[in-house]
Amino acid sequence: MTRKLYCFGESGHSYKAALALELSGLEWEPEYIDFFKGGTRTPEYLALNPMGEAPVLVDGDLVLSQSAVIQDHILDLSDRFAVSDPAEQREVYRWTLWDNHKLSSQAGVLRFLMNFVPEEKRPAEVINWLTGRCAGAFATLERALENRDWIAAATPSMADLTCCSYLYYPEPFTFDRADYPNIDAWLSRISALPGWKHPYDLMPRAFGS
Helix, strand or coil, rough: CCEEEECCCCCHHHHHHHHHHHHHHCCCEEECCCHCHHHHHHHHHHHHCCCCCCEEEEEEEEEECCCHHHHHHHHHCCCCCCCHHHHHHHEEEEHHHHHHHHHHHHHHHHHHHHHCCHHCEEEEEEHHHHHHHHHHHHHHHHHHHHCCCCCCCCCCCCCHHHHHCCCHHCCCCCHHHCCCCCHHHHHHHHCCCCCCHHHHHHHHCCCCC
C-alpha cells in the first residue's frame, strides 16, 4: 500500500514531511486536504488527526501527525538523512524544536495573515509583532549558517528540511533571500539535492496553478 500524506501545497509544515519523503526516495503520494474550506475540521479528518492539523501520514495501519514525528518515522525507513554522532543528533533535535517554536510558527502565521486573509481583515498590530519575531528568527538562522554548509551536522539532516520549509514560498512575508546571504546559499544547497522539488510542485495547492 502506498503511503499517503494528507497535505496541501500552501502548508509549510506539510512541506517538511513531503520533502523528507521525496528526498528519502520513499514511495508516497499526496492526498489533498482542503484546509481553506474546512477540510481539517471534518469528522472524517478529525478521526485521522484529532488535532485537526496537516500533515498526516498514513502508512499502512500507522497514522502519524506532526511533521517532526513523520520525519522521525522516515528516518526509521531510510538512512538518507540519518545522523549517527550523538552530539549532532542533539543538534538536529535542538534545531527542530527551535524551528517549531521560533521560525515556522511565526513565519507560517505571518504569511497566512499577509496573503490568505482578506486585506480588510488583516490585523496590523499582529502583523507588526510577528514581523519583529520573524526578523529575530531570520537573524538567528543567518548567524548559525556562517561558515557552515548545514545547520546541525556535517551532512544534510532533518533539521535542514525542517528549518527551510517556509523559506521557499513566493508569497511576501517579510523574508527576502537577498538580505540573508548565508541562508540564501544554504537554501541553494538544499534545492540542489537530487530529487528536490518546490512545495507547489510537490503537493496540490488551493490557489494558483
